[in-house]
Amino acid sequence: MSTATPQQENPLAVGLERLPVHPTTLTIFGATGDLAQRKLLPALYNLAHEGALPERFHLVGISRAEHDDDEFRNMAADAIRRFSRRTPDEAVLTRLLADVRYVTGSFDEEEAYAKVGEVLDAFDEADGGNLLNRCFYLSTAPMFFPVIVEALGRAGLNERDSADVRVVIEKPFGTSLAEAQELNNRVLSVFQERQVFRIDHYLGKETVQNVMAFRFANGLFEPLWNRNYIDHVQITASEDLGIGSRAGYYDSAGALRDLVQNHMLQLLCLLCMEPPVMFTANEVRDEKVKVLHAITAPTVDTVAQMAIRGQYTAGSVGAEDVVGYLEEEGVPQDSHTETYAALRLEVDNWRWAGVPMYLRTGKRLARKVTEIAVVLKPVPHLGFQQDGTQDVRPNQLVMTVQPNEGVSLSLGAKVPGTRMRIRPVNMEFLYGTAFMSESPEAYERLILDVMRGDATLFTRNDEAEAQWRIIDPIEQAWEKDTTPPATYEAGTQGPAEAANILLGDDRWRAI
């Protein structure tokens, strides 16, 4: 907790594209793990390369694996060379890792925290006694989140005078509402909410942030953005890949916890929220929480009408034959874990009442795409019927998050010729065509935001719990249900039963 009093604005920072970040020491718990190696360390390198790290920055790794500083330094350098989005400049890489420190220790050992404290104090000391801000990044298995947070508290590492201390908690934030509440209680018994950054890396993606820009920087759409003009919404996050080597995690999580509870509900919030008064952390999150509160959570008994789960069987993705989920290495043969989930939600407020919000996600589907499709209501009357209008479809606005990031609007247009025949055409905006900048990796943006103390793109405690309140009954219903999930052949659109939750004439868009 910082006790610093508010200061006058820094006049030298005005107009700079990259705002100053205060000197910081970042401690990564689980520094030898997959996330740290693939994402966090390369993100730190890229920030260093661009000159975006604080002028004084120190890195500390802690993990159970036995290493000394040099071994960790070499491991981090290898990871950066392997996974960085750009070829590292060796001079910058060497300087970045020059004074890196590594602490070997189990996360429940008090001694490890004492060592971390000594290292952090030494960095302060070397810095002339200036107190550096401290960030603790929990890149560990979720079971260690409360353990680490409480140990940080016992070691007195959760606050300090004249400097900020922050903790970053990776997903999943609990596996149920009860767990999320308990985790929140334990975290907030040590840290204040403003110190806690629950990360959902989806929110760091430029195209996700663009949903807000698109909605709130364009007058064109706002008049249409309600139940009077919008027929329904489809949010899709499909992958063509299977579970890879993540059977252990995935079989206990499933598609609903893995993607819907966090990423997809976040997309829904951004799509449905009211314009915040200002784009500050609490204003934005207040509006998102209102959306979540407006969604009527199903009861265990009504889940079957609004949610469907599926599991892939052997099939072909691209030109490659692939095994079914139950044949994947490490998956129990009687697993009922869903690799596909589709839901129908309703946001019961003035703007959205009666508009079905369809969400679906799955692995081993026809292709990888994350998109939000807003389907408008059809025109009330078509005057061209004598010339054939069977291809006329309601307008659709599709915001593609990945790949081919962009926005597409389908319109009816006249087919050239003597008759008045209409067919849909697309107006396309592709990110890659309109901007020369390369989007930074989501983790680069988010790590920088943590160091700046900007929590706008992070999940607040009440937001996390509100998400679980919607998902919990579905999880409970599926746990009670002894019938296996619907199946779908790998490389297809998902289970046919997914159509059962659609209302009226609604149809799933082709993946």
Added chain:
Amino acid sequence: MAVAERTDNVWSERDTTPGAVEEALRVLLSERHAQSSGYVPARALNLVCIVDREWSGEIANRLRGIGRFHASRTIVCAYESGRTTMDATASIVTDGVPSPGEFALMRETIVLNVGQEHLAQLDRIVDPLVVTDVATVIWSPHGHSEAIDALLSLAQVVLLDSVDDPDPHHALARVCELAARAHIVDLAWLRTTPWRERIASAFDPPARRPELGTISGVTARIREGSEVAGLLLLGWMCSRLGWKPGPLTARQSTLSGRARGRRGEVELKLEHTPQMSVPGLAGIELRTAAGATLSLERGTGGLTARRTERDGTERSWTVLGASRGEPGILGEGLRQALVRDATYSEALNAARELL
């Protein structure tokens, strides 16, 4: 996005017209699009580049080296003394062949060989060739101010390097003149960006912020010929910190003078550094009334920062950052054409007062 290979469609014609070039380009785009709907034209920026034909190869090399910040449509007007007719070449370059469901960007390049009589009416020649509703940037690294003046009616941005002009007075006056008619992206200013960011960072922690009001001296070290870069940095400090600058006077290889700050006078110096191989700044030192100094110097892997306290205690560290190199600066210049930095014009005005 697929990035597998680069492919070109090329058209050329001697003694041609802008209309013919525009039509040819449309055909080239249409042909490429017919091959695959995955080919999509980039639509971020037009770059109109006026060069001397004999040096056009060097400029082409500079543009090739800028990395990912390529203009969507580049129109090179290659000036050749004595030429009376216009020859043109149009080509399309793509990032590769798009895979199903993906896209590949197309960028267009038009090279116009022009003579003296074309330069003063370049706006009429270029107007049909730029992509409408996309920002147009003019870059004229070999002078040709008449061509720039002619193009200002259709361009929104002028890209220049104010250290190219050996006379700082003339350089800053010309930039001010252009700034009244278009947004300026000055490569000399962009070279100061890391320095400005680091100076701002040094005083950003709450404990350091009050020291801003106690700065008593600033010395910028520059390569000879990069006076404008140093002046812009000093001008930036004056404008941001509310100092009233006075003129600098030359003494051997140093320009020195004073600015009037809110709490007293601030000594300003520009010193030449003979060893520098690239344009711009070599280092900067800030001194406070309490006797502390902060210096930043070019170093390996970033800038070397050194802070000396009044009692002589000294600490140094590296502020991380990779050198962008001159091609990177040019690429950044193109990117900045789509961004507005309001602090530049204030720094520019203050820099003029230093002369």
